[in-house]
Amino acid sequence: MSHHLFVLSPSDTPLYSLTHQSAKPVPSVTSPLASNLPTWSTSAFAGTLTALSGASSATQHTSGGAVRVGGGQDRHVIQMIANAGLDVIEEVMHREPTMYLKSVDKFNEWTVSAFITPGNTKFVLLHEGKNDEGIRAFFMEVWELYVKTMLNPFQTAHTVIRSGVFDSRVRASARKHL
Amino acid sequence: MAYTQPHPRLSVVSNSSHSSVDHLSPTTTSRFSLPSVPSLHSSITTTKPGPNRPNIYDRPLNKTRSAEVSASAFAFLFSEVVQYTQKRVSGINDLERQLNTLGYRLGTRALELMVWRAEGSSKAPKRELKLLSVLMMVHTQVWKAVFGKGADALERSVENPDEYMIIDNDPLIERHISVPRDMSQLSCSSFTAGIVEAVLDGLSFPARVTSHNTPTVQYPNRTTILIKLEKSVLEREELLK
Known part of the structure; x- marks a missing residue:
């Protein structure tokens, strides 16, 4: 079962992306x-x-x-689904007073969940199957890592995140929760 | 690297009159640009981070939650910030804009960190959606996080419904600043205005924030932070009602 994480700046430019293969089994979806x-x-x-x-x-x-x-596993399809999810996220985020917006959009086997930081940076996660609690915990850890990244004076809300430590920490967190 | 000229960081005070020209150009400064400082790059490449160098990702964010910065150290730093900026601008408006930009950079970080500290351990972290609660948050929480105490008043303009004012009777950052008579228009709280602008921007309530001196007999340093919200914000607020 794979997961795809995208971190998007307030102006929706991609800052970081991660593809994670989880060891958990894929729920069989028949179409x-x-x-x-x-x-x-x-x-x-x-x-x-x-x-x-x-x-x-x-x-x-x-x-x-x-x-x-x-x-459904092709890279450009994944990106398209994530981008399509943004429209829904934009709509929901002005209604829901929470940062974690679970399962805002569905497309075939993919479910889109999102997390909006106070500075309006969006974490978008494409996942198969249901794992609300794990995803919430994952988002919270990514948020902490993101805040730490932002504290770097050379980092702004619009610069791409290139830190190797950030990457390895997010991967570790994904292994733990997803 | 052989220094053909004095070390740039030391030369700020002494020979800034000729070295400042290339930093100046106020037209090209965008909010997120950094002036190119050649010495910085060379020092980065020469001092490679060692394996045991502390890393921000290893530090708990709550460690410095209640830590306070010495007021005199801050006053000194801020006075240097103002002097540095003043040498690189062509007028009071320009100076205020530059201070605003610096404040903006701080504000984006302060917002993320402040909210993380408040909501990071909660099960379902909340976001503010209403204009009034956001303004209240700026007035109390942001001021507390940045200055250690809440602001003194939050008012709505009578004439213009899109204008709000946050009033600080004795702003911390101006406590040790006396503005010369010929620059009496200058309000160094433009820095604070920048912080407020960043916070509102981040929470998707874009606004133009400026700061103005509004002295009273009792409070000679009294400062008003004027928030002029963008039209889209008010329209959205109408819809939410």
């Missing part, structure tokens, strides 16, 4: 649409199309025998 679809493997946009059509967990076997992950 009736997926089985009826032709194989798009020749098209460059195969991933996008399969993802959009809901063929999420359809893993395709290439001729070499290697397993290609389904369209």
